[in-house]
Amino acid sequence: MVNRFVLNGISYHGKGAIREIVPILQAKGFKKAFIASDPDLVKFQVTKKVTDLLDAAGFAYEIYSEIKPNPTIENVLSGVAAYKKSGADCMITIGGGSSMDTGKAIGIIINNPEFADVRSLEGVAPTKNRTVFTIAVPTTAGTAAEATINYVITDVQKKRKFVCVDVNDIPDVAVVDPDMMSSMPKRLTASTGMDALTHAIEGYTTKAAWELADCLNLEAIKLIAANLRAAVANETAGREGMALGQFVTGMAFSNVGLGIAHSMAHTLGAVYDTPHGVACAMMLPIVMEYNQEATGEKYKAIAEAMGVNTSGMDQKTYRAAAIEAVRKLSANVGIPAKLEALKESDLDFLAESAYADACRPGNPRETSVADLKELFRKLM
Numbered sequence: 001m002v003n004r005f006v007l008n009g010i011s012y013h014g015k016g017a018i019r020e021i022v023p024i025l026q027a028k029g030f031k032k033a034f035i036a037s038d039p040d041l042v043k044f045q046v047t048k049k050v051t052d053l054l055d056a057a058g059f060a061y062e063i064y065s066e067i068k069p070n071p072t073i074e075n076v077l078s079g080v081a082a083y084k085k086s087g088a089d090c091m092i093t094i095g096g097g098s099s100m101d102t103g104k105a106i107g108i109i110i111n112n113p114e115f116a117d118v119r120s121l122e123g124v125a126p127t128k129n130r131t132v133f134t135i136a137v138p139t140t141a142g143t144a145a146e147a148t149i150n151y152v153i154t155d156v157q158k159k160r161k162f163v164c165v166d167v168n169d170i171p172d173v174a175v176v177d178p179d180m181m182s183s184m185p186k187r188l189t190a191s192t193g194m195d196a197l198t199h200a201i202e203g204y205t206t207k208a209a210w211e212l213a214d215c216l217n218l219e220a221i222k223l224i225a226a227n228l229r230a231a232v233a234n235e236t237a238g239r240e241g242m243a244l245g246q247f248v249t250g251m252a253f254s255n256v257g258l259g260i261a262h263s264m265a266h267t268l269g270a271v272y273d274t275p276h277g278v279a280c281a282m283m284l285p286i287v288m289e290y291n292q293e294a295t296g297e298k299y300k301a302i303a304e305a306m307g308v309n310t311s312g313m314d315q316k317t318y319r320a321a322a323i324e325a326v327r328k329l330s331a332n333v334g335i336p337a338k339l340e341a342l343k344e345s346d347l348d349f350l351a352e353s354a355y356a357d358a359c360r361p362g363n364p365r366e367t368s369v370a371d372l373k374e375l376f377r378k379l380m
Contacts, residue, residue, distance in 0.1 A: 004255065005213075006149050006255060007170075008147060008170060008172065008173065008174045009173065010173050011173065012173070012174070013176045014177070015177065015179050016177065017176060018050055018175055018177045018180065020175060021053060021137070021175060022054060026059070028090075030089050030090040031089055032060040032061060032086065032090070033054065033059065033060070033061040033062075033090050033091065033092050034061070034062055034064060034083050034090070034106075035047065035062065035093075036064050036079065036091065036092070036094070036099050036100075037064075037065055037093070037094040037095050037099050038067045038068075038096075039065045039066075039067070041065075041099070041139060042065045046183055047063065047065075047094050049179070050137060051063070061092070064082045064083070066078055066079070066082075067095070068154075070161070070270070071098045071102040072155075072156050073118045073119070073153060073155055073156070075102050076102060076118050076153060080106050080116070084110070088132075089133075090132060090133040090135075091135070092137065093134060093136045093146075093171070095140070096140035096143055096192060097145045097151075097276065100138070100145035100146060100151070101152055103134060103136070104145070104166075105153060105164070105169075107134055107169065108125075108127055108131050108166060108169050110131075112129050112168075121153075122163070122358075123163070123165065123358060124165050124166070125164060127166055127169075129168065130168045131169050131171075133172050134171040134173070135171065135172065135173040135174075135175060138243075138247075139181055140181060140189075141181055141192055141193055141246040142192025142246055143196075144196065144199065144249060145250070146171055146247070147170070147174055147247050147251050148170065148254035149165055149170045150164065150165050150254060151163075152266060159353075160356075161357075163266070163357065170254075174247070176244070177243075178236075178240045181239055181242070182234070186232050186234075186333075186334070187334065189228075189231050190232050190334050190335060191278045193224060193228040193246075193333065194228075194280055194281035194330055195280045196220070196242070196249055197224045197281075197284070197326070197329070198261050198262065198265075198280040198281070198283075199217075199220075199246075199258065200217045200220040200224065200245075201284065201288070202253065202258040202259040202261055202262060202287075202359075202362075203217045203252050203253030203256055204218060204221070204301075204302065205291060205298055205364050206256050206258060206259055206362040207257075207364055208256040209256050210256065212252075216248050216251055216252035217252045218301060218302075218305050220245045220246070220248040220249035221305035221306065222305045223241050223242070223244055223245030224241075224249075225306045225307055225329065227240075227242050229329070257359065257361075259291070259359060259362050259364065260283075260354065260359065260360055260367055260375070261280055263355070263357035263360040263372075264283045264287070264350075264372065265279035265280045265283055266279075266353075267353040267357065268339065270353070271350060279339075281330045281335040282335065282336065282337060283375070284326055285323050285327045286378050286379070287375065288322065288323045289323055290365065291363065291364050293365070297315070299318055300313075303318050303321045303322035306326070306329070307325070308321045338379055338380065339379040342376065342380050347373045347376055347377060350372075350373070350376050351369045351370070351372040351376060354376075355367070355372055
C-alpha cells in the first residue's frame, strides 16, 4: 500500500514569526496582497498586526472581510470578485478556519476558473492548478487549516456543509505565531482547542491511519491535553503549546482523514450554526464510546497521552479512562455536554446529512443513518 503525505512547502513557528511575511513576499517579487480575514479580527486590530508590517515596508494590500463563522458559498463568490477587482497577485489569510477556508476556495477558483460553481469543488475536485500563492496565519489554535488540504463551505440554501479535499489548496507558507492567538477569548480558545483534540483522536483512529500520521497525532494529543487548560487561562506557555499541537495534528489528519464526530459536527453547524469546535467537543466522547470496539489498543495510547496512568488496566477500563479524560477536559474548559437547540423533528435530516458527509467513510466503525440518529439523540 502506498501512503501519500502532503505538507506546506515551508512553515514558521514561534513568537514574532509574522515578521517573516514581508521578506517572503518581497523575495518572490509579489506586488500586492489580498488579505482574507474575518470582520472581528479587523475590528479588534488582530489583522493589523500583519498589516502594520506591510505598511512599514510599503507593500500594497487590500482586505476582504465579508466572512462568516461558517463561510458560505456567497462569501466565496464575493471574495472571488473582490480578488479579481483588487489586482492582487498573492494572498494572506489571517484568522481561524473560516478565513482560511474562504481563502482556499477563492484561490482555487481564481486559478481554476472552470470550478467557478463553488459546489463543484465538493469532495475531491480534479483541479489542475495550484491555488494563488498563499501565506496562512492562524489566529486560533484549532482548525490547523494552514496545514491541511481540506476546507469546508456552507450551502445555506440546502442547510448543509460540504467538505472539499484538494492537494492544490494547501497554503504555500504557514506562519504559526502564538502572539496572533493571544487575544482569543476563553470560549473560542476552548472550542478551537477541542476541535484540535478531535482532529488528533479521529486522525489517530481513522481507517486510513498509519505510522507517520500516528506519531504526529499522538504527540498532538499530549500537547493539547497538557496545554489547553493553560491556554484558556491565557497563559503564554499554554498558547505556545496549543499553537504547536494544533499544527502537528493538522499535518497528520489532513493526510489520513477524520470520522463521524466531524461529520456530525458539520451537520450541527449547518443546521443550528453551532460553532464547529463546540459541536466537535460535544460529539467526541459520544463517538469514542461508539467506536471503541473498532480501535484495538489505541485507546490505551490515547489515555496515556491524556495523562492517565493505565498500569494494571484491562482493555475495557483503559477505553473508559480515555473517554472520561476527554469528557473531563471538555468540561474543564467550559464546553456544554448537551445542545439545547436540538429537536427530535430534526434528527432524520441531521442523520442523513451526517451520513452523506465526506468524513464519514473514514470512521473506524461502519455506521448507518439509524446509528447516527441515535448518537445525535444523546445530545438532547
